[in-house]
Amino acid sequence: MFGAYPNTVRVRKEEVIQMQATRVLDGLTPRAREIVQVARELLEREGPAALSMRRLGDQIGIRASSIYEHLRDKDALEAALISVGFEEQAELFARAVQGAANPILALTSAYRDFARRQPNLYRLMTERALRHDLLAPGVEEAAALPLLHATGGDHEQARAIWAFAHGMVILELNHRFPGSADLDTTWRKGIDLFAGQPDADQP
């Protein structure tokens, strides 16, 4: 992410829209889509430990072994969930920057919102190396494009902002900040550093 394209890339909004149009679940049968959807609800409602093939089968009304008729294995199921997550991020982020006075602030707010609304999916999307061989192609890059666009194509800055945002989000989700911490302020100050008045050091 933030480096898959050469530094000189110029991203037009049309390209972003087009990548969003590539629906992840289109490559799946209706039954597989249903399974992925139920899996997502189960994951978010009861946590990662509850997302077992047997529990998932129970939710649908079939045996665990029958799931393998529709999805190769659990890795493929998780990859589908992650692909859906990236797709929704891409759409969310593209919408967030539309007409935003401070695109980077708008993007990081949307990033935090996404993670807080579906913490278990967000963890799934970030806590391990990605299986690019199982993900829907291009979906990760599509989620990253709005931020790269907001930094004017500066991969360096985009990566730094992403690292800060992910660090803030995942430490918050894992309750690693004390309850007394004013995270809104920490976010604002941090983002101001990255995206704030860049002309401050100009004469």
Added chain:
Amino acid sequence: MFGAYPNTVRVRKEEVIQMQATRVLDGLTPRAREIVQVARELLEREGPAALSMRRLGDQIGIRASSIYEHLRDKDALEAALISVGFEEQAELFARAVQGAANPILALTSAYRDFARRQPNLYRLMTERALRHDLLAPGVEEAAALPLLHATGGDHEQARAIWAFAHGMVILELNHRFPGSADLDTTWRKGIDLFAGQPDADQP
């Protein structure tokens, strides 16, 4: 972390040293210490999936069920590993700031080194909420103190730097940056923003 103490705390170096002296493993029997040590090697050598009670027993030469004579359960084992990790961080960080021209830069370098040298332990320490009821008391705070000290007691700044550092580290460990990314540069630029010349915007 970065908030367990009131903002006005003044940390003397002697206090840091003293907290380091509290050895985590002292509360364990010799056999339990051995198990934790073997578990650490197994975790780091073969990854989190290999850290099972049976595999661990094999390494020691006993049955999995015998481990429960020495450690309450797997949560307690993991908590011991995490406690050891924090303890080593505390010592490493305290050493890193000694005589450093730029303490924050020295600290974040040590932070990254720690994570890269024992990625699986670092993941274990950060990827879930901490079981404070199982951790050695004070060990998390001890690891956080040097950074809080380096920011002059500014919890806000300490949290932001921590979030950036953790984000950079965990995304690097999980291979989420492209191979072409120059992470050294990203680190330097990011840390400069947080800790760099604060007199840049002075006349």
Added chain:
DNA sequence: GACGGTGCCTAACGGTGTTCGGCGCGTACC
């Protein structure tokens, strides 16, 4: 009407964390 594929089933394998009952051995005490 037979054929083939689809989608489910049961059963099983090897793995996981954990508990229970038993057993041998060394130490402490009478």
Added chain:
DNA sequence: GGTACGCGCCGAACACCGTTAGGCACCGTC
């Protein structure tokens, strides 16, 4: 010196996990 105790181990078992193999019923197509 004999006895009691408890520590540290063991085997067996339970409930769960991901996954595979083989069978069976249905349904559309030739």
